[in-house]
Amino acid sequence: MTGREVVAAIRKNLGAPWREDSYRDTFKGGNPDANVRGIATTVMVTYGMLKRASEAGLNMVIAHEVTYWNDRDETKGLLEDPLYQEKRDYIEKNGMIVWRMHDHMHVMRPDYTVVGSLRSIGVAGGENAGVRPGVLTIPEMTLGEFASQVKRLTGARAVRFVGDPGMKVRKVLLGPGYGTPRMTEEADVVIGGEQQEADGGFDDASTQPTPRRTG
Amino acid sequence: MSRIDISRRRFVQLAGTAAAAPLASHGAEPLSANAIAVRLRAELGGDWITDGNDGFKAGDPDTPIRGIATTAMATVDVLRKAAGAGANLIVTLEPTFFGRSDGPPPPAPPGGRRGFPGLSEDDPVYRAKKKLIEDRGLVVFRLHDNWLAQRRAEMTTGLAESLGWGERRSDDALYEIPATSAEEAVAHVRAKLGLRGGLRAVGDRKAAVRRVLLYPGFLDAQTMWKRYRDADLTLAGEVREWENTCYAADAFTAGEKRALVTIGRVASQDPGMRRCAEWLATVLPETPVRSIPAGDLYWRAV
Numbered sequence: 001m002t003g004r005e006v007v008a009a010i011r012k013n014l015g016a017p018w019r020e021d022s023y024r025d026t027f028k029g030g031n032p033d034a035n036v037r038g039i040a041t042t043v044m045v046t047y048g049m050l051k052r053a054s055e056a057g058l059n060m061v062i063a064h065e066v067t068y069w070n071d072r073d074e075t076k077g078l079l080e081d082p083l084y085q086e087k088r089d090y091i092e093k094n095g096m097i098v099w100r101m102h103d104h105m106h107v108m109r110p111d112y113t114v115v116g117s118l119r120s121i122g123v124a125g126g127e128n129a130g131v132r133p134g135v136l137t138i139p140e141m142t143l144g145e146f147a148s149q150v151k152r153l154t155g156a157r158a159v160r161f162v163g164d165p166g167m168k169v170r171k172v173l174l175g176p177g178y179g180t181p182r183m184t185e186e187a188d189v190v191i192g193g194e195q196q197e198a199d200g201g202f203d204d205a206s207t208q209p210t211p212r213r214t215g
Numbered sequence: 216m217s218r219i220d221i222s223r224r225r226f227v228q229l230a231g232t233a234a235a236a237p238l239a240s241h242g243a244e245p246l247s248a249n250a251i252a253v254r255l256r257a258e259l260g261g262d263w264i265t266d267g268n269d270g271f272k273a274g275d276p277d278t279p280i281r282g283i284a285t286t287a288m289a290t291v292d293v294l295r296k297a298a299g300a301g302a303n304l305i306v307t308l309e310p311t312f313f314g315r316s317d318g319p320p321p322p323a324p325p326g327g328r329r330g331f332p333g334l335s336e337d338d339p340v341y342r343a344k345k346k347l348i349e350d351r352g353l354v355v356f357r358l359h360d361n362w363l364a365q366r367r368a369e370m371t372t373g374l375a376e377s378l379g380w381g382e383r384r385s386d387d388a389l390y391e392i393p394a395t396s397a398e399e400a401v402a403h404v405r406a407k408l409g410l411r412g413g414l415r416a417v418g419d420r421k422a423a424v425r426r427v428l429l430y431p432g433f434l435d436a437q438t439m440w441k442r443y444r445d446a447d448l449t450l451a452g453e454v455r456e457w458e459n460t461c462y463a464a465d466a467f468t469a470g471e472k473r474a475l476v477t478i479g480r481v482a483s484q485d486p487g488m489r490r491c492a493e494w495l496a497t498v499l500p501e502t503p504v505r506s507i508p509a510g511d512l513y514w515r516a517v
Contacts, residue, residue, distance in 0.1 A: 044457065047465040069462045070436055081440055083462065086469050147516035160412050160513040178455075185339060194456050196433070197480040197512070198288065198309035 003032040003060055003097040006039065016107040025104050028067040029088060030097035036060045043113075045098055047087050053096070060097045064105055064113060064177075067098055106131045117176040121150045121191065133174060135186045140170045143189060150191070163189070245279040246502060248304050248354040252276070255358070258498040259365050267360035272311045272318070273345060274354030280304045283502055285492040287484035288509040289355050291344055296507050298351040305355045306491065308362065308484055312341055317357065362491060369494070370431040370487030374450075377486040378407050380427070389445060390427045397422040397474040400448055404478060412513035413482055417463040418474030424448045431483040434459060443473065450476045452483030482511045 001009075011018050019025070028045070038058035042049050045067040053061055066073050068084060078084035091098060105113055114129045118136070126133040138146070144165035151159050173187035180192025246254070248271070256263050272289075282302035286293045289307035297305050312318040312334060319336045334341055348355060363370070368387065375381050375390055383390045395403070398420045405414055424447040430438070434451035436458035443449060443466065454460060454477055463475035485508035492506035 044461055046461055047468040051468070065457045066461075069440075069458045069465075071457070077437060078440060082444075083466055083469055083471075087465060144517070151516040158415050159516060160415075161516065162512050162514070165514065182334070183340065197453055198314075 001036050003027065003030070003034060003036055003099060006036055006060060006062075007032075007099055010101070010104070014104060014108060016104070016109070019103050019107070022103040023072055024102040025100050026073075028063075028073050028098040028100055029091035030059075030095070032097060032099075034059075034095060034097060036097065047083075047090070050087070050090060050094075050096065050098075054090075054094045059095050060099070062099055062101050064100070064102055066100070073100070113176050114174065117174055120154050121174075122153050123172055123174070131175075131179065132181070135171045135173050135184075137170055138172055140168055143167050143169050146189060245281060246499070247277050248274070248280050248356065249276040251280055251283070251304060251499060251502065252356060254498060255495070256361070259361055261361070261365050264360040264364060268310070268315065268317070269357050269360050272307075272355045272357050273348045274352070276354060278303060278352060278354050280354070280502055283492070283495060283499070283504045284507045285488045285495065285504070286507050286509050287488050288481045290509050290512070291347060293507050293509050294344070294347055294351070294353060294355075298353060300505065300507070302503070302505060302507075303351075303353050305353060306358050306488075306495070307355060308357075308359050308488055308491075309481065310357065311355050312344070358491070366491070366494070369490040370484060371429050373486035373488070373490040374429050374431045374483060377489075378404060388428045388430060388442070390429060391425060392427055393425075395424050396420070397424055397448055397476075400424045400427070401474075401476055404450065404476065408478065408482060408486075409511070410478060410482060411511045412515035413479035413511040414476065416474055416476045417460055418467045419472045420474065422447055422472040422474055424474075431487055432480060434477075436462070439475075443475075444471075447472070448474050448476060450478065450483075452480035453477055479511055479513065481509045485509060 036059060038056070039060045039062060040053035040056070040058040041062045043063065044065045045061055045063040050061065067087070068075055068078060075084060105111060109130060110126070110128050111131050114131060114133050115126060118126050118129070118133065123136055123138055125136045142165065143161065143163055146169050147159070147161050147165065150156070167188070169188035171186060171188045173181050173184065173190045175181040175192045177193040178195065180195040181190050183190050252271070280303055282300065283304045283306060284293070284297035284300065284302035285306045286308070288309040289305050289311040294305060297303070310317045314334060318341070319334050371388060372381070375384065380390045380392050383392055385391055397416070397418065401414065401416050404410070426446040428442055428446040428449045430449070430451040432452045434449070434454050436455070439449065439454070439459045439462060443462070451459070454475070459475060463473070466473060485506070489506040492504045496504040
């Protein structure tokens, strides 16, 4: 099977309409018509992940997130970047194929990014969840105990919390990736992948149109 | 002994005069928040950006101001500390009400708005925070776009000062520090800034560090691509994981002896807002000014 045929099989079995206009879900490297010897899925095509896949004999990578450190995998500003060159050349030299599956993950039911996240932190329910699973109930424990559970089950070294570690929690609202939900009265604890601290990413001069200036 | 003996009665009279003197000598009531904003705008210089994020966000701008507190983020904790310290005007770099609209957003356009819904008028945290501001007679002014447009360098200078590297600048962001390792630099940063759980590091922990890039606030991907190799360690407030964090991780896999350290957006901006307080004190000599750090908001699981 070629890389292109793998994607055709995904399309056929997705159970949701295909989004022809997705700029995210495209081939990011390698020859789509090369034969696939094995597939590795990942959330992020890091250089380390590429090496592990290749060494395991898997030459196709299906990744939820990006290869070249920006949402559009735009490489124009990176052509002289030594790290970009090394990663691109590694993909080519090792006959790898990289395809991103982002938007099409989120239209599937269930959304496996959500179900996978729920399972990884030990929360039951949400078997058929979409991208917004709603509030789920866990056995009552303190936030500190829940934090320890999340750390232990995921093995995440970077997990951070804000709030009273002694408060009792039962209602959990999850949004993986960049989709940390707003806190609501219905949930005791909201858990996400990442978000801007001030919800202010769009406040930054570099990410918003320059405001008009007046005297 | 040449000490002048002052009777108790005379002392009370003198003390009374002294207490009244500052007001009497200026012959004026304390400035209103509005008057302070006008002065601030004039002294900051440049064209005032009016259609961005800056301006009054809560409280009555006509309130007479007894004291000013600057902060990176007007958290409930900062608001309480300000009120307790007698400061009733809070000048905050970041939003008070959790987002760019700094409160419930205007009605959605026809067809709705993308993404998660904005803050609701009925949100209990929004309501409680607003009530705290009203009950304590506070006024909140956001100073972001104009401060950064005119004084962005102060944010970097303030952070460097807090880290004990104030004299070591070699360009707008680059500092030469005493030789250390990435791991030791992280310990130094954590101790100097009193960080709890917000700091994260990616890259080579054993890297030899002499050159450090400081980016308080948000570090965008393009700047990082351009400058990451100018330093052994890049220290920022916050980044996006799929951009900068993964770039640093990939550089490590490629064998580059560098590291990226993020300390939290707010924690990285508190020192710059201390510089803002120092500047405000020079342009508002009649009003007490202090800075109140919002601090590291995070803790870690045990």
